[in-house]
Amino acid sequence: MSRLRIPLLALGLCVALAAASSAQGKYPKNVVMLVTHSSPGGGSDVFLRELSPYLARLMGVNLVIDNMQGGSGARAMAAVAKAKPDGGSFYATTPTFIYTSLLSRPAASYKDLEPLVNMFFDPEVLYTAADSRFKTLKDVLDAARQGKGKWGAANPASLERQVMERLKQKAGVTPVIATFEGGGDMLINVLNHTLDMGVGELQEISAQLDARKLRLLGVVGEARLPQFPDVRTVKEQGIDLSVRKFRGLAGPKGTSREVIAAWEAAVPKLLADPKYKALYTKNGLQPGFIPHAEYVKFMSEFGSQTEAFLKESGVIR
Amino acid sequence: MFSTLFELLFTTPIVPAAFGGVAWGILGGALPGISPSITMALLLPFTYGMDPTPALVMLASTYVGAEYGGSIPAILIRTPGTNAAAATVVDGYAMKLQGKAGEALGISLYSGFIGGLFGLIVLVLLTERLSSVALAFTPAAYAALGVLGLSIIASLSRESLVKGLMAGVLGLMISTIGTDPVTGLNRFTFDSPELLSGIPPILVMVGLYAISELFVQSGEPGWEHVPREKARIKFPNPAMWKRLAIPQLIGSVIGTIEGVMPGGGGTVSSFLAYNEARRWSKHKEEFGHGSPEGVAAPEAANNTVACTALIPMLSLGIPSSNSSAVLLGGFLIHGLVPGPLLFVQHSEVINGLYTGLFTANVAMVIVGYLMMTPCLWLVSRPKPFLMAFIYALVASGVYAIENSLFHVGVALGFGVLGYAMRYFKMPFLPMVLGVVLGFMVESNYRRALVLSGGDRMTFLQDRISAGLLIVAVIFLTGSLVRHAMDHRHARS
Numbered sequence: 001m002s003r004l005r006i007p008l009l010a011l012g013l014c015v016a017l018a019a020a021s022s023a024q025g026k027y028p029k030n031v032v033m034l035v036t037h038s039s040p041g042g043g044s045d046v047f048l049r050e051l052s053p054y055l056a057r058l059m060g061v062n063l064v065i066d067n068m069q070g071g072s073g074a075r076a077m078a079a080v081a082k083a084k085p086d087g088g089s090f091y092a093t094t095p096t097f098i099y100t101s102l103l104s105r106p107a108a109s110y111k112d113l114e115p116l117v118n119m120f121f122d123p124e125v126l127y128t129a130a131d132s133r134f135k136t137l138k139d140v141l142d143a144a145r146q147g148k149g150k151w152g153a154a155n156p157a158s159l160e161r162q163v164m165e166r167l168k169q170k171a172g173v174t175p176v177i178a179t180f181e182g183g184g185d186m187l188i189n190v191l192n193h194t195l196d197m198g199v200g201e202l203q204e205i206s207a208q209l210d211a212r213k214l215r216l217l218g219v220v221g222e223a224r225l226p227q228f229p230d231v232r233t234v235k236e237q238g239i240d241l242s243v244r245k246f247r248g249l250a251g252p253k254g255t256s257r258e259v260i261a262a263w264e265a266a267v268p269k270l271l272a273d274p275k276y277k278a279l280y281t282k283n284g285l286q287p288g289f290i291p292h293a294e295y296v297k298f299m300s301e302f303g304s305q306t307e308a309f310l311k312e313s314g315v316i317r
Numbered sequence: 318m319f320s321t322l323f324e325l326l327f328t329t330p331i332v333p334a335a336f337g338g339v340a341w342g343i344l345g346g347a348l349p350g351i352s353p354s355i356t357m358a359l360l361l362p363f364t365y366g367m368d369p370t371p372a373l374v375m376l377a378s379t380y381v382g383a384e385y386g387g388s389i390p391a392i393l394i395r396t397p398g399t400n401a402a403a404a405t406v407v408d409g410y411a412m413k414l415q416g417k418a419g420e421a422l423g424i425s426l427y428s429g430f431i432g433g434l435f436g437l438i439v440l441v442l443l444t445e446r447l448s449s450v451a452l453a454f455t456p457a458a459y460a461a462l463g464v465l466g467l468s469i470i471a472s473l474s475r476e477s478l479v480k481g482l483m484a485g486v487l488g489l490m491i492s493t494i495g496t497d498p499v500t501g502l503n504r505f506t507f508d509s510p511e512l513l514s515g516i517p518p519i520l521v522m523v524g525l526y527a528i529s530e531l532f533v534q535s536g537e538p539g540w541e542h543v544p545r546e547k548a549r550i551k552f553p554n555p556a557m558w559k560r561l562a563i564p565q566l567i568g569s570v571i572g573t574i575e576g577v578m579p580g581g582g583g584t585v586s587s588f589l590a591y592n593e594a595r596r597w598s599k600h601k602e603e604f605g606h607g608s609p610e611g612v613a614a615p616e617a618a619n620n621t622v623a624c625t626a627l628i629p630m631l632s633l634g635i636p637s638s639n640s641s642a643v644l645l646g647g648f649l650i651h652g653l654v655p656g657p658l659l660f661v662q663h664s665e666v667i668n669g670l671y672t673g674l675f676t677a678n679v680a681m682v683i684v685g686y687l688m689m690t691p692c693l694w695l696v697s698r699p700k701p702f703l704m705a706f707i708y709a710l711v712a713s714g715v716y717a718i719e720n721s722l723f724h725v726g727v728a729l730g731f732g733v734l735g736y737a738m739r740y741f742k743m744p745f746l747p748m749v750l751g752v753v754l755g756f757m758v759e760s761n762y763r764r765a766l767v768l769s770g771g772d773r774m775t776f777l778q779d780r781i782s783a784g785l786l787i788v789a790v791i792f793l794t795g796s797l798v799r800h801a802m803d804h805r806h807a808r809s
Contacts, residue, residue: 070719074510103496105508150768157501178456178767179499181760188658192452194768315501 027061027262033089034249035066035080037073037096044092047247050283051119054276058266073097074106081108083252087259090116090249095159097250098303102310103157114255115299117263118248118290119271120280122201123225124163126217126234127209129191137217137237140197141171149175152186152195160199162309163220163243170239190214201245202227202284226281244288246302248295260292331669334371335378335676339684342382347398347692348703349390350534353383353583353623354639358527359707361519361646362714369651370666374673376647377627380640381433381677384583384619385685388425389692392418392612401583401619404591408604408611415607419551424609425616426685427553428565432617433678435569436576436624441671444632444660450781451657457765457775461785462656463758466635468789470747471796478800480743488751491516498760499767511723519646520715520724521752524731525738525745526639527711531704532736539700550686557609564594564614572621577629578637583622587615620681624674631655631667635754642749649753650718 034052038044045067052063066089068076073096080091091097091113101109126137134140143149151168153161156179164177178195180186183204190198191213199220208214218234219225222242234241249263270276271287280287290298310316338360345356357379364372387399392409405425412421454462470485471478494505495515506512553561568590575586594614595604604611626641634656636642648655653663660667695703715728738745769775777783 068720070721070723071510072513075721100510100513103501103503104506104510104513106510155501156496156499161501176767176770178764179501180764181498184662188452189455192455194455310501313501 027059028086028256028259029061029088031062031064032059032087033064033066033083034092035068035076035089036092037069037071037076038092039067039069044094044247047120047285048092050279051270051276054273055266055270058269058273059262071106072100072104074100074104074108077101077109077113078107080250081112081252085114085252085254085256087251087255087262090251093246093248093250093299095245095302095306098299098306099157099159102303102307102316110250110299110303112253113250114253115292115295116249116251116255116260117267117292118246118288118295118298119267120247120285121221121288122203122245122247123284123286124160124199124220124243124245125202125205125225125231126197126199126220127190127205127214128197128217129193130213130215132193132196132215134196134217135215137197137234140217141173143196144168144171144173144175147174149173149197150195151175151177152189152198153177153179154183154186154200155179155181157310157315159243159245159306161313162306163199163241165309165313166241167220167234167239170241206284221286223286225284225286227284244302246288246290246298247285248290250299264291329368329669330371331374331673332676334367334375335673336680336684338375338378339382339677339680340688341375342379342384343386343389343681343685343688344692344695345379346383346386346402347389347696349396349398349696350530350537351707352399352526352530352639353380353387353401354643355527355530356383357640357643357647358523359710359714361523361643361650362711362718364647365650365718369648369653369663370669370673372651373644373647373666373670374677376644377623377670377674378677378680380623380626380644381620381674381681382684384623385426385429385616385681386692387619388429388612388616389422389689390696392421392425393693394696399583399619401587401615401622403584404587404615405612407591408606408608411605411607412609412612417607419549420553420609421612422550422689423552424557424561424612426550426682428561428568428613428617429620430678430682431565432569432572432620433624433681434675435617436572436621437671437674437678439573439621440624440628440631440674443628444667451661453781454657455765455779455782456761456768457779458781458785459656460758460761460765461776461779461782461789462633462635463754463761465785465789465792466633466750466754467758468792468796469635469637470750471793471800473744473746473750476742476744480741481747484738484743484745485747485751488521488748488753489755491521491748491752492755492759498756499763511721515756516727516752517650517718517724518749518752519650519718520728521731522643522646522749523711523715524728525735525748526643527707528728528732529735529739531708531711532732533739534700534704550689553609561609561613563597564590564610565617567593567597568614568617569621572618573625575618576622576625576637583619583638583640586618586622590614590618620678631659631670632657634757636746636750639746639749642746642753645753 034048036044036048048065056063068079076091080089083089098110128134151164153164183200186198189195205214216231218237219231220234220243224233268289271289342356345351357376360379364375387397387402388405391397391402391405392413395406395410397403397406409421470481473481494512497504571590572586591614594610595601598610626638629635629637630641630645636645712725715725765775
């Protein structure tokens with residue numbers, strides 16, 4: 001009995017010491033819930049689960065991922081908005097939560113949450129089939145100028161649709177824009193040449209890119225992608241358009257300064273962790289830390305831009 | 318080829334899923350009133366948390382198991398556990414009266430195994446080549462495919478075309494709830510975020526098939542009490558194998574044809590198989606008085622159907638029977654849309670399903686032998702206890718999908734609707750077809766028009782679309798002619 005007790009005690013001490021040494025910032029909670037609307041194995045869920053071991057070590061807390069599906073994020077938003085603002089629960093944000101807030105009347109909208117910090121951007125890219133007659137974005141736009149363009153966006157009310165509508169406006173062309181039930185659905189129509197061009201997240205099309213069935217036409221962001229240094233941004237190609245599909249966290253209103261400071265300190269370290277960096281680069285994520293004060297502004301701008309777009313296209317009044 | 322099969326069998330939980338599904342299916346099939354589609358609908362919500370391949374293998378295996386399970390009470394207490402086992406009652410029960418219950422059950426199990434393997438081979442051969450055409454499916458072709466699927470409604474509603482159409486339109490109406498596929502406008506969502514993505518077909522299926530059946534069952538008296546007796550399965554000897562070969566072949570061929578045909582299903586095929594087996598038998602006089610052939614033919618037929626009914630569902634996304642509609646629901650909750658594309662995008666799921674179905678047919682023989690006693694015990698429980706248990710199972714299963722009480726409410730609502738539909742003798746499958754195919758037809762029709770700039774000729778210019786539409790027209794005219802002839806017959 002006692003023989004067993006000593007190693008156990010030693011082990012306990014070690015754990016306590018390790019926890020004490022890593023928790024320099026004295027984060028107020030031991031357990032932090034990260035709530036996502038995505039189902040186990042879905043986009044945001046995988047993102048959180050891959051991130052949590054690295055982040056937990058940095059912050060000296062236990063991270064629990066809670067899947068609250070349903071209502072396109074409405075349930076998860078309501079739960080976090082109602083939670084105590086003690087740094088114990090956060091919602092994993094993506095543009096979905098803005099869209100859900102604007103499209104329906106959820107119990108809590110994005111305005112009832114406090115944006116915390118941003119971590120990543122999902123790069124949005126324009127692409128066509130590798131054996132398509134279009135070689136560059138200019139080819140696609142020229143064809144559209146003659147009134148024969150067919151472009152695709154994954155979902156009717158989505159950031160991708162917004163990209164295509166804005167591109168159409170800025171380039172002054174009039175293609176038709178068909179929408180689908182998700183990226184995979186649209187991808188097929190790009191591959192069989194029904195569509196001239198599609199738009200989507202890099203990770204959605206990575207399998208087809210690896211198989212050399214697709215050609216990238218441009219990056220709809222501020223900078224080129226490290227994996228594809230030859231692919232120019234849309235801006236470089238003369239069209240002033242750039243979107244940022246964000247991935248970050250938001251908490252209940254009234255989250256304290258200390259808590260925010262702890263996250264602002266931890267996230268840049270997390271993004272610099274070489275092992276984690278290799279992992280997220282492989283998944284096509286771009287690091288994009290935005291500190292709290294800026295993130296609040298970013299989110300409200302993103303919200304009002306999206307609202308303007310939805311009103312313009314007649315989706316909401 | 319063999320190494321991948323080997324890998325599939327031993328590195329993924331396909332084998333336990335197949336055995337579990339078969340066991341569940343035999344139990345459900347053995348309970349009178351609980352049909353294969355209900356047994357599957359009960360299991361459906363619980364497959365949500367599993368990986369897609371084992372989840373689908375489990376559901377498909379349930380179908381296989383239920384088709385055998387139905388013959389147990391048919392032989393022992395003269396009450397078919399499933400509709401498809403009704404043809405087995407005649408000679409199966411007669412054999413039991415002659416003290417040959419064990420032989421009858423053995424023949425049923427063995428014939429089901431043969432029929433199932435036959436059906437599986439046909440399934441693999443017929444669906445395998447689809448991946449080559451999948452990429453050629455444009456939005457116009459998908460719209461036409463959906464129209465073909467909806468045209469089945471005409472042949473499903475043989476009793477009353479009007480009622481079938483009413484159920485179909487009801488389904489189409491439900492499919493319009495949610496986000497508009499082209500503009501992104503919200504339709505009939507009443508600002509509720511829960512309705513943004515529409516009503517999941519799985520809730521419609523669980524409500525219509527399982528919950529409404531429970532409502533009906535709770536208003537009916539319990540089934541006949543089974544006397545406690547020992548029925549040990551006796552497998553047939555080689556001499557009997559020879560005699561059963563012909564009726565099994567008849568059953569398998571008829572099962573193949575009926576499985577692929579919309580609205581055919583296990584029940585029609587087992588009666589047809591019984592009749593044909595009698596016509597071609599050397600011992601016609603034994604039929605009706607305990608002929609082993611009279612058990613073999615229908616049981617081979619309904620187990621063949623359990624595989625071949627998947628052909629139109631997998632390859633075209635059109636469920637031709639209630640059970641394959643529920644299996645389709647299993648695909649949908651994992652975000653897999655059956656149809657030509659499935660073979661390209663998720664060939665691993667298809668291969669897993671084939672492997673699982675083979676395992677299920679083997680499992681049926683083993684589990685069927687072992688499950689005899691628990692089945693008999695279960696059937697002799699008081700019915701109210703069983704039904705209460707099943708109610709709880711359904712409610713918790715639906716809740717577990719998204720931890721949502723809203724879903725439980727929706728499913729119960731469809732249960733009430735289903736009860737009303739049973740009362741008015743409205744068929745369920747047209748409604749399910751409407752729910753499942755409505756969105757596909759609408760979104761692809763409008764998408765095709767967006768792409769063609771509003772030119773409707775696009776549906777005829779696309780070769781696949783034109784072909785599918787022609788088949789739909791032929792199909793519709795055929796069913797209408799048959800309806801008219803049935804009417805004239807009825808009058809004269």
